[in-house]
Amino acid sequence: MATGQQRSGGCLCNAVRFEIAVPEAVFSICHCGMCRKWSAGPLMAVQCPGAPIFTNQEGLAWYQGTDWAQRGFCARCGSSLFWRLAETPDAMTIVSAESFDSADDFKLGRHIYVDAQPERYDFGDDRPRVTEAELLAELGIAPGGK
Numbered sequence: 001m002a003t004g005q006q007r008s009g010g011c012l013c014n015a016v017r018f019e020i021a022v023p024e025a026v027f028s029i030c031h032c033g034m035c036r037k038w039s040a041g042p043l044m045a046v047q048c049p050g051a052p053i054f055t056n057q058e059g060l061a062w063y064q065g066t067d068w069a070q071r072g073f074c075a076r077c078g079s080s081l082f083w084r085l086a087e088t089p090d091a092m093t094i095v096s097a098e099s100f101d102s103a104d105d106f107k108l109g110r111h112i113y114v115d116a117q118p119e120r121y122d123f124g125d126d127r128p129r130v131t132e133a134e135l136l137a138e139l140g141i142a143p144g145g146k
Helices: 033-039 132-139
Strands: 006-010 016-021 026-030 043-049 053-057 060-064 069-074 080-085 092-096 107-112
Touching: 016 043, 033 043, 033 069, 033 080
Parallel strands: 026 107
Antiparallel strands: 006 016, 016 053, 026 043, 043 092, 060 069, 069 080, 080 092
């Protein structure tokens, strides 16, 4: 599918199905401790403007992991699907790259939260590396999440 178009996706059991605009076929790899615990490894995800349009949300649940962010998942099959800012949930959605029906054309853009990456693994690419402080500043979030 071409860049800048609506893409569809969903969870493992299809109790959550969605469409969302993907401006660029680029994903980031997040190494923060919460993403690693939530997805059982580094999370590969795509930043999308706006909120998904749900064609099925029977299994959709949200977890308020911090004061400022929420994680969306399927309460039936457990698939990790979305991340969004709590105060402006419709402004931006980070979508798990593997939840899209087709992700073959996605390219790695950067690594985020690299200062939280454990030493037990390493990616051998030359993509940019962004620290927690740099990413929070980019998102307009003060240190400590306020």
